[in-house]
Amino acid sequence: MKIKTVTEKVMNTVFFACGIVAIACVVIITGYMLYAGLPAIFKIGPAKFLFGTEWASTAAEPKFGILPFILTSVYGTAGATLIGVPIGLLTAVFLSKVAPKKLANAVRPAVELLAGIPSVVYGLIGMMVLVPFVAKTFNLANGTSLFAAILVLAVMILPSIINVSETALNAVPPEYEEASLALGATKMETIFKVSIPAAKSGIAAGVVLGIGRAIGEAMAVMMVAGNVANMPELFTSVTFLTTAVSKEMSYSAGLQREALFSIALVLFCFIMLINFLLNALLKHKKGGR
Amino acid sequence: MKKLIAIVLTAAMAATLLAGCGGAASSSAPSAGSSAAGQAALSGKVATNGSTSMEKVIGALAEAFMMENGGVDVTYDPTGSGAGITAATEGTADIGLSSRGLKDSETGLTAITVALDGIAIIVNNNNPIADLTVEQIKGLANGEVTNWKEVGGKDAPVVMIGREAGSGTRDGFESIIDVKDSCKYAQELTATGAIIAAVAANENAIGYASLSAVDDTVKAITVEGVEASETTVQDGSYKVQRPFNFVVKEGAEQSAAVKAFIEFAESKEAADIIIAAGAVPLAK
């Protein structure tokens, strides 16, 4: 009997410890990002760091302005969202409301496969097919550009948007749609005026998830964006926050290295913001039901 | 589909088996007494870490060294010169590999030059340019020359492709051509192979890459009439070159295996291997 209660207590503690692990990880990661990233920001000066337009980390007089990276990440993500969301949302509508069940069941695995493709494979295709294509189509000397990166990111965020939106659309109570149809609305009117508005917080969650994926993607972007620290323009080589870090990390030393961790901290802040937004949206959805 | 998966899985399982055999074979080698120098068989691990440009050289040296000393395990992590030097300082690697000299801030370390490397200036195979002066290269790199016809080529825009900040190759190129901090790049890539591939893919591109990595997919031009080759690098007539260094911590305790590997890399025997790997051994 005694051994039993001891076992009980031990197992209780073990499970509790496992439960804590996730929290511990978040705390340690946050702590480390701050610890590694903050010093350089203050050495360089927060305003100079965040709003400086020039990045020359190994110059005789190094300049550590990361505004080009921030803007590139923002523009790149916005562009990818602009292209990815309509296609993704409409595909979700197709799967959830329009397609016959059999066809939907055939298309859905395709979306899952798209989600499973490793990002380096997207990068490979982008580098070998998309970059030369962009150079030819727009008559550029050099195809690696923000535009190429946007296209790659748009494809990469499709599965997140489709999956989450479809789940949200499926969860719309059928009575809503039946009522709308009974009142004489056409199927399309019902979808766009009833179903989508009813599923909007779920769809928003899908979009935010996609944004999170786009802003955090490194490898695929690295292979198509050209990686020069220019202020973003659609057809110039650009550097994202993620690629700024991964590009120079292996050869970096001293303040340059510290500044790279500071860039990672900025990226981390963006991600946390998106996480909070996502959480709020999902909670809202749960509460609304 | 199912068949394919089955084939892949079988292959993977077979591979695992093979690997097991391989490991057993190599660990039994020292007992066979294959140590060339006739000393007691060496064993242990030599961890090297650093420059990606030194990959071929260190790969060949390690492979040859391990063939002679089956009990030694030489590992190589191509992380970059900076990371290699850091690793040597922090003791996470036995030997840091650096394709540039040590900076003033990097103290407490000794750099042992084991080889030299020419930095080839490469253009696309379809580019008619065959020779450039240092001055012309400078113009192309810093953006003063924007069209190939200004240096005697076709009427086409110049696309300058280079390495990322901190790279040993970039450092070497920029300081020799005297374009430090003033290079105008169209693409910054993180490895030698990437630059060669990008130049091979773009007719208007010019880039620079370690001589050891250049193959026939791109054209290495002559600089002031001197072709980049083993002899011209060794005698210094080809100007764009840099050292390949082993970086070790001063006063750190080195295992017998580490010492032997460094000796091996400096030996006459290693010179042929270094040449085979495309780099240039020091003039002896």
Added chain:
Amino acid sequence: MLQNDRSPRRRLRDNLLRGAICVAAATTVLLLVSLIGYIFMRGLPYISWELLSTSPSALRGTIGILPNILNTFYMILLALIIVLPLGIGAAVYLNEYATNRRFVAIIEFATETLAGIPSIIYGLFGMLFFCQFLGLQVSLRSGALTLVIMILPTIIRTTQESLKTVPESYREGALGLGATKWTMIRTIILPSSLDGIVTGCILAIGRIVGESAALIFTAGIGAVIAGNIFQAMSRSGGTLSVALYVYVFERGKFDVGFAIASILMLLVFGINLLAKFAKRRLSR
């Protein structure tokens, strides 16, 4: 009345919208088909037994991906061994033990947060924490530990979902028969949620196979076969995805890249099929 409602303009708009939906869905499917088709077309011809069964040799100048295949397996094995107890334990705690709702919400928020952190951040964190702070160096085990944090949310979520499907009457029955809570969990709860755990594992394997950014800085890109798994753990080892990146972007070996991409796609196919199979069993 009805005919009035379905005016030509309305019908036109309806058809336009329907057209847009179909075009979007077709775009998605076409994208996938052309992506996979292109990869296989360029990659499958280059998959050879030699490529799959050898190590790369700098001396002979050959390329083989056997070490990368093995590293991928080791990585999966190591990461799963560590993450499974942690993830399942956390899920059991959340579902069976935790009574404080606020606390559960905090854990769940932490899990969601972990799921949202991009792999490049994990890579940096792993490099700072596991490789440097804990002194594990750039090695398979550092990589595996980094992956553990990455896939923890997946395991927790899928296990939790299947724990929820275990009927309450099972628990009451077991406790009513005098079993302690731990006995109840061990003999009733865990076995009946096995399918969910398996699904979680399959999803996690998919993530590990495709991961690159988090592993480059933590596990490196080593491609030498170690004697056994324990030796392999303490040295740098690149998985297939990492090797793809290295061969393509750093060395410009596109054929090898496409061959690895084909292998990865076949693995992804297999993993998806397995996941579907597991899910079907779960819902039964």
